[in-house]
Amino acid sequence: MKLSPTSLLWGAASLTQALSAADWQKQSIYQILTDRFARTDGSTSEQCAITSYCGGTYRGVINHLDYIQGMGFTAIWISPIVKNLEGDTPYGTAYHGYWAQDIYSLNDHFGSEQDLKDLSAALHSRGMYLMVDVVTNHMGYNGCGNCVNYGQLKPFDNSGYYHPFCEINYNDDNSVRTCWEGDNKVSLPDLRTEDSGIRNTFNEWIRDLVSKYSIDGMRIDSVKHVEKDFWPGFLQAAGIYGIGEVLDGNPAIYGDWQNYMKGLMNYPLFYWVQQTFSNPSATMDSLVNGINTLKGQADTTAMGVFIENHDQKRFPNINNDMTLAKNAIAFTLLSDGIPILYQGQEQHYAGGDTPNQREALWSSGYNTNAELYQLVKTLNQIRSHTLSARNNDSYYVKYQAMPIYSDTHVIAMRKGDVVGVFSNMGSNANTYTINLWGNKSGFGANQQIVQVLGGNCNVLQTDDLGGLNVNVGRDPVVLYPVSALQGSGLCGR
Numbered sequence: 001m002k003l004s005p006t007s008l009l010w011g012a013a014s015l016t017q018a019l020s021a022a023d024w025q026k027q028s029i030y031q032i033l034t035d036r037f038a039r040t041d042g043s044t045s046e047q048c049a050i051t052s053y054c055g056g057t058y059r060g061v062i063n064h065l066d067y068i069q070g071m072g073f074t075a076i077w078i079s080p081i082v083k084n085l086e087g088d089t090p091y092g093t094a095y096h097g098y099w100a101q102d103i104y105s106l107n108d109h110f111g112s113e114q115d116l117k118d119l120s121a122a123l124h125s126r127g128m129y130l131m132v133d134v135v136t137n138h139m140g141y142n143g144c145g146n147c148v149n150y151g152q153l154k155p156f157d158n159s160g161y162y163h164p165f166c167e168i169n170y171n172d173d174n175s176v177r178t179c180w181e182g183d184n185k186v187s188l189p190d191l192r193t194e195d196s197g198i199r200n201t202f203n204e205w206i207r208d209l210v211s212k213y214s215i216d217g218m219r220i221d222s223v224k225h226v227e228k229d230f231w232p233g234f235l236q237a238a239g240i241y242g243i244g245e246v247l248d249g250n251p252a253i254y255g256d257w258q259n260y261m262k263g264l265m266n267y268p269l270f271y272w273v274q275q276t277f278s279n280p281s282a283t284m285d286s287l288v289n290g291i292n293t294l295k296g297q298a299d300t301t302a303m304g305v306f307i308e309n310h311d312q313k314r315f316p317n318i319n320n321d322m323t324l325a326k327n328a329i330a331f332t333l334l335s336d337g338i339p340i341l342y343q344g345q346e347q348h349y350a351g352g353d354t355p356n357q358r359e360a361l362w363s364s365g366y367n368t369n370a371e372l373y374q375l376v377k378t379l380n381q382i383r384s385h386t387l388s389a390r391n392n393d394s395y396y397v398k399y400q401a402m403p404i405y406s407d408t409h410v411i412a413m414r415k416g417d418v419v420g421v422f423s424n425m426g427s428n429a430n431t432y433t434i435n436l437w438g439n440k441s442g443f444g445a446n447q448q449i450v451q452v453l454g455g456n457c458n459v460l461q462t463d464d465l466g467g468l469n470v471n472v473g474r475d476p477v478v479l480y481p482v483s484a485l486q487g488s489g490l491c492g493r
């Protein structure tokens with residue numbers, strides 16, 4: 001096992017740099033597919049063949065941090081950084097980064113070690129943070145499971161490091177852990193992560209990586225495919241927060257998973273929100289029931305919340321109505337947990353299943369006037385203001401959001417002092433008035449409430465019992481007491 005000089009310094013560095021779990025809960029993350037976000041030369045006319053490397057780099061990201069910070073994001077999640085298999089496969093190149101062949105080298109398509117260090121430094125100098133995608137479940141090989149040349153994989157360079165090849169049966173947990181992702185064209189040799197030697201290698205690897213590049217957080221791939229008891233040691237070695245991918249819509253499994261990894265992607269909520277808001281004939285029932293169920297079983301405030309990523313068809317691919325996209329985005333950015341927006345959402349990109357949802361962002365021209373870019377900016381501004389309100393930056397993040405009103409097509413959610421009202425009827429809906437009860441919204445009697453979103457900053461007034469009439473049905477509405485809005489910059493206050 002190599003011991004790099006940086007690992008000796010790690011203990012000291014982590015004290016000053018690591019962002020705690022509580023600190024991560026205050027962040028808002030923008031997900032970057034490094035190959036597809038921005039090119040070093042800044043060109044926006046370059047075509048991107050969807051299965052090839054398209055030329056995005058760390059330099060490109062550095063040069064476009066204004067675009068991300070301008071939307072109010074405080075952290076970025078970038079693609080896996082390590083060296084991947086080279087050349088073409090039946091599924092294209094490894095532009096996404098999930099087919100590692102050497103965990104000790106960087107993928108030089110994205111830039112040099114210095115470029116990545118510079119990206120980290122550029123983020124930190126803006127008060128922003130770096131989250132890196134990491135994979136420990138598997139390596140990547142261009143070819144079938146039974147014909148892998150293990151000598152190409154570093155440092156796990158012989159078959160003894162891997163489970164014997166088998167195809168995954170997704171209904172069998174043991175198979176999910178020990179069989180191979182991928183297929184007979186591109187196989188993903190499944191590491192024996194239960195072996196202590198492999199665990200030690202990964203623990204040292206992540207400790208060094210975090211230190212070398214001053215990484216603040218991890219997105220962790222294929223978490224469900226690795227034994228649960230691998231994770232506590234890995235997270236401890238990393239010394240930074242991780243948000244893991246357990247790709248499963250079943251809320252019942254999340255409570256136990258959180259005993260091993262607190263931060264998980266909120267896939268159950270993803271499915272409920274996507275299904276509800278993309279379909280004007282759906283009712284709010286499954287969303288309301290789902291939220292109440294999950295809240296009782298898991299700490300939703302520690303999770304990553306999203307409606308799009310690089311593995312799922314985009315929301316507008318299911319329904320391209322702009323009003324529905326606004327409702328779904330507003331719902332997620334004001335939900336419990338750490339909001340994550342996937343590059344292109346702000347430009348209403350509409351790509352379908354993999355790889356079509358991995359469009360190059362530069363074709364948008366980085367339009368900061370785009371309707372959803374502006375919406376996201378306002379939502380992040382609202383969320384960030386809630387953290388300074390009440391002189392208690394834990395109040396909002398710890399408050400588990402709850403449905404306080406629902407009918408067939410409208411749901412109102414309270415999180416702390418903020419009430420959001422969301423609808424799935426779309427742009428042509430007939431609007432109508434609902435009454436939000438004061439004993440649910442937390443609004444006091446005869447209190448002035450601003451429509452910070454979806455009402456041109458109108459000021460409404462509650463009745464003697466705190467009840468509030470609100471017109472709903474199309475765009476999302478966000479309500480905030482006037483008294484709590486001072487100094488926010490929102491609605492000119």
Ligand SMILES: *[C@@H]1O[C@H](CO)[C@@H](O)[C@H](O)[C@H]1NC(C)=O
Nearest residue numbers: 391392393394395396398399
């Ligand atoms: C801040 O809010 C958190 C979460 O509601 C609460 O536990 C804590 O006691 C509050 N702190 C203060 C100083 O009010």
Ligand SMILES: *[C@@H]1O[C@H](CO)[C@@H](O)[C@H](O)[C@H]1NC(C)=O
Nearest residue numbers: 436437438439440465466467
């Ligand atoms: C909450 O307020 C509504 C309307 O003001 C009232 O009808 C209801 O009984 C109240 N519920 C509770 C539990 O006080």
